[in-house]
Amino acid sequence: MSTEKGIRRFHMHSHARMLALNGLPLAAFWQRLLGNAVDLFIAVAIWAPLELAWRLLLLHETNIHVVWDFHELGNVAVMILYWGFALYFGHGQTPGKWVARTRVMSLTGPKLGLWQCIERGLGYGASVLEGGLGFAQFFWDSNRMCAQDRLAETIVVDVRKRS
Numbered sequence: 001m002s003t004e005k006g007i008r009r010f011h012m013h014s015h016a017r018m019l020a021l022n023g024l025p026l027a028a029f030w031q032r033l034l035g036n037a038v039d040l041f042i043a044v045a046i047w048a049p050l051e052l053a054w055r056l057l058l059l060h061e062t063n064i065h066v067v068w069d070f071h072e073l074g075n076v077a078v079m080i081l082y083w084g085f086a087l088y089f090g091h092g093q094t095p096g097k098w099v100a101r102t103r104v105m106s107l108t109g110p111k112l113g114l115w116q117c118i119e120r121g122l123g124y125g126a127s128v129l130e131g132g133l134g135f136a137q138f139f140w141d142s143n144r145m146c147a148q149d150r151l152a153e154t155i156v157v158d159v160r161k162r163s
Contacts, residue, residue, distance in 0.1 A: 017110070018107070026156065027144070031101065034099065038100070039082070039095065042086075042095055043079050046078060052064065079124070081121070082094075083117070083121035084114070084117040087121075088112060092105060102157065103157055104155070106154055120148045120152040122148075123147050126147045126148070133147075135147070137150075143155060144156070
């Protein structure tokens with residue numbers, strides 16, 4: 001490969017990856033819904049004791065009213081960190097995705113990067129902020145991609161049907 005000194009050239013790196021993913025069975029809506037519901041339950045189960053401990057032990061509050069609210073930084077942080085780390089350390093499967101028999105796969109490389117997993121967590125927030133429209137994109141996208149998939153450059157596949 002010849003290059004001129006000091007000039008960088010664009011090289012498409014994802015073409016081989018797209019060929020490797022071509023034809024994989026995509027997850028059904030019910031699978032994605034089930035996986036997200038299980039993961040949301042787990043995220044809230046992690047968040048609730050942390051929130052109580054924070055309010056009782058550090059803020060010394062006596063009248064505690066705990067509510068999951070997307071406007072509170074702690075709530076959002078737990079959600080993004082849960083989805084990001086669970087997806088990264090689960091190699092594309094959170095506990096919810098494992099239950100639903102789905103796996104997130106990168107469109108850009110053979111495995112998900114940590115930032116890519118965090119981006120998916122942020123994408124869930126974007127989907128909520130869009131009034132759910134980010135999730136509804138599943139129904140009109142030919143590759144069943146939602147906002148979080150587009151943001152992180154991922155797809156969700158059905159692992160029950162993989163050969």
